[in-house]
């Protein structure tokens with residue numbers, strides 16, 4: 001099933017839902033970073049979460065960055081998403097590989113670790129971005145994000161994120177949903193949805209059955225007045241460019257840039273998100289220095 005993200009409501013708007021199939025997106029992201037299966041599951045879940053949250057942004061200049069770092073061998077995972085549900089990300093250690101957890105699943109919680117926090121940075125083009133942070137709850141990412149929404153944004157939420165890695169280490173199925181109760185919604189609706197979510201198979205099982213994002217929502221929200229509002233195609237996409245790398249180089253400050261220049265060597269700068277190399281000759285660094293600080 002090809003990737004698709006849908007935004008919907010249920011119960012006359014009392015419930016807001018974002019759901020997506022992200023198999024191709026996660027496949028792209030984990031192959032860029034050459035991830036092991038455990039790393040793929042961790043990065044894939046955060047990329048899916050990023051894509052779901054990015055889809056709610058109003059302006060194309062806005063971004064949401066999710067960072068989770070719990071002291072585990074994954075050494076932190078980062079995802080940044082945009083208004084069109086595009087997302088990019090990386091994992092500190094793409095080679096992390098742990099034995100399966102006690103449920104026989106890839107041990108994302110173990111790889112992330114529990115000694116740290118989940119940070120959400122909403123950059124809406126204002127002077128300061130809005131930063132929210134919660135301690136890590138399980139390190140499984142979905143639970144942590146639900147905890148974040150409920151505690152930090154006072155929006156009771158259920159989050160499901162799933163990445164199924166195939167025997168050849170490609171992604172067999174990936175997807176997720178965020179279900180949120182709007183202010184004033186009846187507690188009974190939340191109970192009903194919680195009960196429903198406990199009953200149904202995991203999102204990756206539903207995707208493997210060939211269900212589309214809409215069909216998955218119709219299945220979960222049967223008889224709950226589901227309305228699909230918007231559809232998008234989530235993608236893995238890095239927006240780096242030579243200009244951005246130049247700006248980043250200049251932003252380290254005159255003194256540090258001078259130091260690099262005075263070493264007299266060429267510099268190679270790799271984009272964290274897509275591994276693209278940007279080459280700068282010593283002469284080009286000198287020109288940047290001159291342009292930014294002596295001009």
Ligand SMILES: [Zn+2]
Pocket residue numbers: 238239240271272273274275276
């Ligand atoms: Zn890049």
